[in-house]
Amino acid sequence: MRIEIDEIVDLVQRTPGIYRRPDRIDVAREIANLRAKLQSTIDANLQPWFVLIDESIQFFFLLERFMFRQPLHDNEVPFAIQCSKIKRDLVSIRELIAIGQDICAAVLVRTFLEDLEISMVVALDKEKSASYITTDNQADFWNKHVGYGRVYGHISQYLSTSGAQESEIRETIERHKQMKRFCSDCTHGGMISSLRSAFTPSLTDIDELHHQSLGSISPDARYICLSVSEECRVFAGSLVNHLARGSKLHVYERFSLDDKLFDVFSSAYVLQELIKRYGRKLLDASGA
Numbered sequence: 548m549r550i551e552i553d554e555i556v557d558l559v560q561r562t563p564g565i566y567r568r569p570d571r572i573d574v575a576r577e578i579a580n581l582r583a584k585l586q587s588t589i590d591a592n593l594q595p596w597f598v599l600i601d602e603s604i605q606f607f608f609l610l611e612r613f614m615f616r617q618p619l620h621d622n623e624v625p626f627a628i629q630c631s632k633i634k635r636d637l638v639s640i641r642e643l644i645a646i647g648q649d650i651c652a653a654v655l656v657r658t659f660l661e662d663l664e665i666s667m668v669v670a671l672d673k674e675k676s677a678s679y680i681t682t683d684n685q686a687d688f689w690n691k692h693v694g695y696g697r698v699y700g701h702i703s704q705y706l707s708t709s710g711a712q713e714s715e716i717r718e719t720i721e722r723h724k725q726m727k728r729f730c731s732d733c734t735h736g737g738m739i740s741s742l743r744s745a746f747t748p749s750l751t752d753i754d755e756l757h758h759q760s761l762g763s764i765s766p767d768a769r770y771i772c773l774s775v776s777e778e779c780r781v782f783a784g785s786l787v788n789h790l791a792r793g794s795k796l797h798v799y800e801r802f803s804l805d806d807k808l809f810d811v812f813s814s815a816y817v818l819q820e821l822i823k824r825y826g827r828k829l830l831d832a833s834g835a
Contacts, residue, residue, distance in 0.1 A: 559571065582646050585645060595825055596772035596833075599818070603780075605818075612810075613807040613810070617801075623676075626798040630666060644768045650733050653729065656775060657727065657730035657731060660726060664693055665679070665693060667782075673797050678691070678692075702720060709792070711788075723778065749765070750769075776818070784819055787816075
């Protein structure tokens with residue numbers, strides 16, 4: 548089935564009470580033009596931040612490919628599908644920023660953060676994994692293991708078993724909380740997020756606001772890209788450390804060394820090194 552443009556034209560002409568030809572835009576063409584225009588802005592002002600988020604997508608793409616190389620056991624399914632979901636979250640966040648929808652990207656980042664949390668929860672033991680996959684109401688699992696601050700104990704346990712130091716774990720959780728607070732301000736309808744959508748601060752000119760455009764990139768894009776990539780760095784590094792330490796976590800029991808796992812390790816290494824080399828400078832430039 549298709550809806551042809553001629554039908555739209557006819558409906559426009561039949562608009563009740565019409566006294567002139569209504570103004571309209573070609574939405575698909577305008578968004579394509581917007582994407583092309585903003586790509587120049589990204590190349591000039593966001594290139595390193597986009598490199599980091601692209602490497603984050605790379606890691607989860609390769610991890611998903613590795614995990615689904617063979618039929619999954621029941622206890623492995625929750626972790627695997629969470630990682631698949633995280634990959635899609637990242638792609639969507641990237642594309643929203645690429646067409647100038649920073650506030651909407653932040654809403655999705657809130658989902659991404661919870662998906663990361665759940666992946667660590669179900670990785671801890673088979674009981675939690677079984678609870679995830681057998682529940683009739685996913686809110687029950689969230690209320691029991693994730694919501695109301697309960698997840699932070701699980702995150703601490705997951706990172707601790709990978710060899711992370713207490714100071715590093717505290718820093719990671721605090722940064723995670725800060726990002727969730729930022730995203731919550733965008734997720735829950737309110738004046739500030741709506742105002743920043745209607746009058747978007749310019750990425751390149753502190754005195755300029757973008758108004759009545761389909762999309763524009765604000766300085767928030769840098770903070771979003773870097774923070775998301777930092778979350779992925781921690782996850783990727785903890786996975787590698789779990790395997791290097793002979794992790795007893797059930798989700799890693801069948802992670803055998805082969806070429807596809809080497810690909811995962813390589814991407815994790817690249818992400819770690821890029822953030823080690825450029826993270827501080829990019830954070831300072833993000834104004835966070």
